Amino acid sequence: MTQLNKTPLKVKSITQETASIRTIKLVRADGGELPAPPAGSHIMLHLPNGLVRQYSLTNAQSETDAYRLSILLDEHSRGGSAYLHQQVNVGDELVVSGPKSQFPLVLGAETSLLIGGGIGVTPLLSMAKTLHQQGQNFELHYCARHQRDAAFVKQLRNCEFADRVHFYFSRDPDGERLNFNTLLHDIVAGRHLFCCGPNAMMDAVAQAASHWPRGSVHFEKFKADNHQVYEDIPFQLVLERSNKTFTVPADKSALDVLHDNGYDIDNVCGEGICGACLINVVDGEVEHRDGILSEDEKSANDIMTLCCSRAKSDTLVIEL
Ligand code: FES
Incomplete structure (x- = not known):
């Protein structure tokens, strides 16, 4: 369908x-x-x-x-x-x-390790249910400050895969904090890690899993990291199929310019984390500023987010 x-x-x-x-x-x-x-x-x-x-x-x-x-x-x-x-x-x-789907499970993974923080547990709940139905190996680690603020606790404690769910309520009197370094210390062949939660938590998970094999660690962000400062330089945006060229000035995004010129392109987050505005790149060098593409996808230089990424080259040619 x-x-x-x-x-x-x-x-x-x-x-x-x-x-x-x-x-x-x-x-x-x-x-x-x-x-x-x-x-x-x-x-x-x-x-x-x-x-x-x-x-x-x-x-x-x-x-x-x-x-x-x-x-x-x-x-x-x-x-x-x-x-x-x-x-x-x-x-x-x-x-x-x-x-x-911007955060897919990996088919054929030997085991999946799911780590969710706060409301970031939602896609991981979907993954856990699916993995359970498919008879796959997985663990779900669910972190929140307080149990009272955490959704689905009762449901997860009583579900068919309750023995695979671990809770960490770091600010409750009898709660504990998940030690990412301990959990992620061992490299297990065929194991994939999926994580969604606050950026600080995902940074800590990324750090603790930095020795894991490339391509085995997957994140879904719902807020952009605004750590890096970029210089906005104008560039030429060439639309290959439409045979048009627009200047993207320093104070506008490529998406703004396309909207100004009547192109109806999805824009949800406006900060490079949802993937709604991804487009294929035909030529030119992209300055990726999003939080959604993996390092490998960024290096391939064949796709970009129009809402926040810009050009390193004078001209970018996109498939539009
Ligand atoms: S609108 Fe969300 S990534 Fe561009």
């Missing part, structure tokens, strides 16, 4: 998981099947306030009756999570595109 493209789905139920996390279950109005969501995939919500937001699904790959997404109310919300917490009710329609 093809992906949804701005398709209205109905809010079937809303479950308050914690004080600040709610799960919204979306179905087709006619009760029909939805496209199967690959483990770890996300959907995009086109909200009535004009925002487009991306949320991971907690579905197993085989669950096509409904999409389940869990949303943390962000205290700095610019209208995405606040809207979904305060304005959306059972029976409402939400416009959905996807599902898309």
Whole structure:
């Protein structure tokens, strides 16, 4: 089944998981099947306030009756999570595109090690359910400051794979902190690591797994690292198929310039972490500033995020 493209789905139920996390279950109005969501995939919500937001699904790959997404109310919300917490009710329609997968499981992995922090556990829950259904080897390590703030704890303690789930509530009186160095010390052939959570946690995991084989460590980010400072230099953007050239000035992104010129290109995060604006690069050298492409993908220089990456060369030719 093809992906949804701005398709209205109905809010079937809303479950308050914690004080600040709610799960919204979306179905087709006619009760029909939805496209199967690959483990770890996300959907995009086109909200009535004009925002487009991306949320991971907690579905197993085989669950096509409904999409389940869990949303943390962000205290700095610019209208995405606040809207979904305060304005959306059972029976409402939400416009959905996807599902898309930027954080796929590795087929044929001997074992998968899943590490989730806070609301970052959502794609890992999808992976855990899928791996369990497929009879694959895995462990899920779930970290949060307090149990009261962590969604799905009861569900995970009572599920069929409860013996594979480990909890770490670092600020609870009897809680513990996951020691990444200990967990990731040994290199096991065929083992893949999947991690999603706050950037500081992912940095610590990346550091602890820095000796793992290339290609065996996978992250999904939901906030950009803004550690690096870049100089914005104008460049020429050549659209190969359209046979057009635009100047991208220092104060605009390639995506801004394309929108200004009438090109309808998806833009969800605007900071290089969702992959909505990825495009193929035909020629020129990209200055990758995103947090989504792997080092190997960046070196290949054949794909880029239009919202934040720019050119190192004077000209970039893209497939558009
Ligand atoms: S809009 Fe999210 S990566 Fe560009």
